[in-house]
Amino acid sequence: EIMRDVCADFEAELVEFNGENNHVHLLVNFPPKVAVARLVNSLKGVSSRRLRQEFPDLVRHYYRANKLWSGSYFAGSVGGAPLS
Template sequence: MVFTDAHVKRMEEIMRSVRTNFECDLVEFNGDNNHVHLLVSFPPKVAVSKLVNSLKGVSSRRLRQEFPDLARHYWRANKLWSSSFARTVGGAPLSVVKQYIEQQNRPV
């Protein structure tokens, strides 16, 4: 277990602030005790890699500053996030994707 509810709530605030720099919409967000799911709508001019790197970089930096207790989870690699990936949901109905994210078991 890495994240508590407080971590996930703050992470969502941070990621919602970052997305404005990319003119994106954070449609849905939820997290579990060791990962998060985001549904992001973004314009074609935005490179997915730059968006993901910014979301991860800013959230990692701010979370480590605000929650020193997270250090025990990243001490060896000196990073909060592991390699991640982005997927498109072109054919899936957005309602199904949103429901999947909403149903994640948020930590307590």
């Protein structure tokens, strides 16, 4: 829900969301006017803030780093490729 809301703010569509216990995968369809770095920064910032509000125990779990997400990310393009 959080990621979907952020994508909507960028006129983007969250097509698929999943991941592992230590990272997430997002498949996002976004317009070419949107910079990937800006979108990712917003996804991470907004989701971190809202998750900490909803789950206060996260603050205690990540107190040393004082951040929920890593500063890095990977972005790949699938432009035009079928999603299947």
